[in-house]
Amino acid sequence: MAGKPSTPVLAKLVGLAAAAAAAWAANQVITQSWQAARGHKPPKAEDPGDSQLAEILVAAALSGAAVAVARALATRGTARFAVKTDITD
Incomplete structure (x- = not known):
């Protein structure tokens, strides 16, 4: 693509690490919130048990979102940080 600056490997790695950490943290928040509200961890599709489909769908939608x-947000924040600190050169 013409006009779009390339992103160096360091900026990509920092962005990837930030995105992974943010995803893990969000998943932990959802798990803890679900456990506090419902009294058990959120169900997963592959878990055996008597979880209803509606509960599985709600847990998946909340977690995914x-x-x-x-x-x-982590990726955008990292991109802004990379530009400000000039690690994109």
């Missing part, structure tokens, strides 16, 4: 938002 929280992780996606956290990753996006």
Whole structure:
């Protein structure tokens, strides 16, 4: 693509690490919140048990949305930080 600056490897690695850490933290927040509200960990599709489909879908939607938002914010924040600290050169 013309006009789009390339991102160096260091900035990509920092962004990847920040996104992974943010996703993990968001997942932990969802798990702890679910456990506090419902009295058990959020169900997963592969877990055996009597979890209802609706509960599995709600847990998956909340978890997926929280992780996606956290990753996006971490990636954007890292990109802004890279530009400010000039590690993109």
